[in-house]
Amino acid sequence: MPDRPETIHQVSENAFEVIERPVSAWERFYGNAALRKLVLLLVLAAVWEISARWYGKSLLLPSLSETLKAFVDQAGPLSQAAAWTIVRLLKGYSLGLLLAIVLTAIASVTRIGADFLETLTSMLNPLPSIALVPISLIWFAVSENGLIFVLVNAVLWSVALNTYAGFRGVSPTLRMVGRNYGLSTVGYITRILIPGAFPSILTGLKIGWAFAWRTIIASEMVYGVSGEKVGLGRYINDESNLSHTPGVFAGLLMVILLGLAVESLIFKTVEKRTVRRWGMET
Amino acid sequence: MNTGLNSSEPLLRVEGVTLQYQTGQRLIRAAYRVSFSVLRSDRFVILGPSGCGKSTILKAVGGYVEPIEGRILLDGTAINSPGPDRVFVFQEFDQLLPWKTVRENIVFALVAGKRLQRSEAVERAEHFLGKVNLTNFADSHPHTLSGGMKQRVAIARALAMEPRMLLMDEPFAALDALTRVRMQEELLELWEETKSTILFVTHSIPEAIRLGNRILLLSAHPGQVKAELNCPGTGESDGVARMLATRIEELLFDRKIEEGGVHA
Numbered sequence A: 001m002p003d004r005p006e007t008i009h010q011v012s013e014n015a016f017e018v019i020e021r022p023v024s025a026w027e028r029f030y031g032n033a034a035l036r037k038l039v040l041l042l043v044l045a046a047v048w049e050i051s052a053r054w055y056g057k058s059l060l061l062p063s064l065s066e067t068l069k070a071f072v073d074q075a076g077p078l079s080q081a082a083a084w085t086i087v088r089l090l091k092g093y094s095l096g097l098l099l100a101i102v103l104t105a106i107a108s109v110t111r112i113g114a115d116f117l118e119t120l121t122s123m124l125n126p127l128p129s130i131a132l133v134p135i136s137l138i139w140f141a142v143s144e145n146g147l148i149f150v151l152v153n154a155v156l157w158s159v160a161l162n163t164y165a166g167f168r169g170v171s172p173t174l175r176m177v178g179r180n181y182g183l184s185t186v187g188y189i190t191r192i193l194i195p196g197a198f199p200s201i202l203t204g205l206k207i208g209w210a211f212a213w214r215t216i217i218a219s220e221m222v223y224g225v226s227g228e229k230v231g232l233g234r235y236i237n238d239e240s241n242l243s244h245t246p247g248v249f250a251g252l253l254m255v256i257l258l259g260l261a262v263e264s265l266i267f268k269t270v271e272k273r274t275v276r277r278w279g280m281e282t
Numbered sequence B: 001m002n003t004g005l006n007s008s009e010p011l012l013r014v015e016g017v018t019l020q021y022q023t024g025q026r027l028i029r030a031a032y033r034v035s036f037s038v039l040r041s042d043r044f045v046i047l048g049p050s051g052c053g054k055s056t057i058l059k060a061v062g063g064y065v066e067p068i069e070g071r072i073l074l075d076g077t078a079i080n081s082p083g084p085d086r087v088f089v090f091q092e093f094d095q096l097l098p099w100k101t102v103r104e105n106i107v108f109a110l111v112a113g114k115r116l117q118r119s120e121a122v123e124r125a126e127h128f129l130g131k132v133n134l135t136n137f138a139d140s141h142p143h144t145l146s147g148g149m150k151q152r153v154a155i156a157r158a159l160a161m162e163p164r165m166l167l168m169d170e171p172f173a174a175l176d177a178l179t180r181v182r183m184q185e186e187l188l189e190l191w192e193e194t195k196s197t198i199l200f201v202t203h204s205i206p207e208a209i210r211l212g213n214r215i216l217l218l219s220a221h222p223g224q225v226k227a228e229l230n231c232p233g234t235g236e237s238d239g240v241a242r243m244l245a246t247r248i249e250e251l252l253f254d255r256k257i258e259e260g261g262v263h264a
Helices: A024-032 A033-055 A064-073 A075-109 A111-124 A129-138 A144-169 A170-179 A185-223 A232-241 A245-276 B054-062 B101-112 B118-131 B147-160 B178-195 B205-211 B239-250
Strands: B011-021 B026-038 B043-047 B069-076 B086-089 B165-169 B198-204 B214-218 B223-230
Touching: A033 A064, A064 A245, A075 A111, A075 A144, A075 A185, A075 A232, A075 A245, A075 B198, A111 A144, A129 A144, A129 A185, A129 B043, A144 A185, A170 B086, A185 A245, A185 B101, A232 A245, A245 B118, B011 B054, B026 B054, B026 B069, B026 B214, B026 B223, B043 B054, B043 B205, B054 B069, B054 B086, B054 B165, B054 B198, B086 B147, B086 B205, B101 B118, B101 B147, B118 B147, B147 B178, B178 B205, B205 B239, B214 B239, B223 B239
Parallel strands: B043 B198, B043 B214, B086 B165, B165 B198
Antiparallel strands: B011 B026, B011 B069, B214 B223
């Protein structure tokens, strides 16, 4: 080994150019994702408006301002249609959740129940719910029940499968801790197993909601349901039949706004308050 | 029936207990006819190589595993299910409920079995958090804590439940060496204050000697009692501890000590 001298260095105290400084206004702006996206959105809106005006055929491509005007003019019927759609959606979603709870309970208790859930899920999950519309027309004729049948199918499988996987994923240690507390069976399920499985349950709820939202808009277009209870899907279809293209765009805008509101406001908020705060993100 | 009031009687009696468990296709016999007694305020350490069934024995005392032979008596009453009178501290860091803050983890453990009012539970939680120096972290969620802090919360939670026995399953095994030594010292300090009865499982000879006042040595596959030794305690000189360590090694690795022959 070569002979190496030891070295000891003097650490400088105040010779740095910058140790800390506030970031510039531009850096702050560019670091904000919401602001970046807002700017992007404004650019897209401008491109849309200009190109539509330049093209000049509002029957084919209405401009943004025409769409917004239709949105405001039609605010009454549009929000009425949205209300019907949401009421139906909530009925189907909650019935789907209820069935999912029953199915998960059976699957958690018996092995054959678990097999049943897994087999049925792998069969029905790849089937787009909209594909059930023809059969629901035969079974339920043109009625709200037919729509709800289609919706339940959209919600049930993803929620049940995720909830069941969530329960199975609760760690053995956590289970033992829970049993150590002297809780009742109900207490053990509600205070230990359900919160322990919550990340998966939330994922199931989110996927179920997304499926349901897409399914109801699509099936309302095919379905219509009887006259006075026009939903959003039917509304868009009707506007199209009347060749009122700005109305079609206004309907689509409503679908986007509502979808965004639920998916990003409600679910994001729940996520932030629970899973993310607990450090249980999957 | 034993009234449990006679304090010279052992708190826990394990009598000829054989344990087995199933993993997938295999049935594994973990312990064979193990007997020992734990007195009140003992720091009783079960020491053995991995696979000697020491954790399974602890789980049986906890009521999670049922013996296929023999019996386990706590104060003269057979153990048949888990309960808050025997609180576990695990090796795993995920033993705290991640959806509750540090304080709520302890409070929930106290009110869950309807044993305490909430206000009392909060007070007791604060008290024991103070004892493990985590008062400042009462409102944090477990995932923001380090491994050592999580184990301290688990110990505080277990002590707050005031169980008749503390069952500790290698609680410091997953910690870094420096933290482990600190935690061992803290545990001894806490024991000095509370004099809780501790049943402690470990595979580390130094840890057993540092913490225990009595050490049960188990052989591997399936675990059988090899020896039950007294431990001098922390006040003693290093020399005594080193001699005990040598003796334990000889017993565990089956070297003859009678003839004084093999000293590697």
